[in-house]
């Protein structure tokens with residue numbers, strides 16, 4: 001899921017600390033210009049990641065993120081076909097249009113910012129597709145299986161409600177829809193990449209068979225906010241080994257999956273009716 005706080009890449013931290021030292025030295029010397037204040041020391045900034053002292057076990061200590069530790073309806077979870085409840089609700093209606101390819105490396109994922117005008121209609125709500133991004137390895141598991149990548153299509157409605165469509169990615173055929181993008185991935189945190197003339201339609205990133213799990217969950221990154229409607233496709237899409245590797249070798253993004261969370265009595269539905 002997408003971060004609500006501006007993240008800072010692991011690799012930047014020593015440089016920022018050094019910058020503070022330089023600033024302190026400079027302030028004693030009026031003739032030298034002040035270095036800009038490093039953003040890391042603003043109270044509004046938080047720093048988190050996927051390992052060690054900043055990993056998921058510590059996210060609940062971040063300002064405004066106690067839900068990461070205390071939430072009872074968190075994501076991801078282990079999805080199990082055998083124990084899922086048959087879903088009788090109408091399936092989501094996808095109305096996706098093409099978008100320019102506009103990527104940003106957030107330090108936690110590569111986010112594809114979607115042009116306005118694409119939507120998802122479900123449960124009587126109309127959600128707008130805002131962005132999609134990837135985690136490696138997959139965050140959910142399906143019948144005990146973990147996939148090399150998981151894509152999250154993030155939708156919001158006017159009230160701020162969030163619906164996420166998750167799609168597993170397995171090794172297989174070259175993915176033409178993402179071909180140009182994945183050969184121009186933004187390398188470092190803060191990098192943007194907009195390959196000239198590149199467009200895609202996210203409907204081409206949905207599996208043909210729209211069987212899915214659906215349940216009430218959360219953001220999978222701080223602040224782990226709950227009330228998110230999840231739709232996780234049971235069928236994976238494919239990418240070539242080289243495309244998967246292109247994402248996995250980006251600095252700091254491997255791994256980028258939150259550990260499985262407790263289901264805590266939630267009902268997980270499985271929607272298997274015809275498209």
Ligand SMILES: [Zn+2]
Nearest residue numbers: 001002152220
């Ligand atoms: Zn995500």
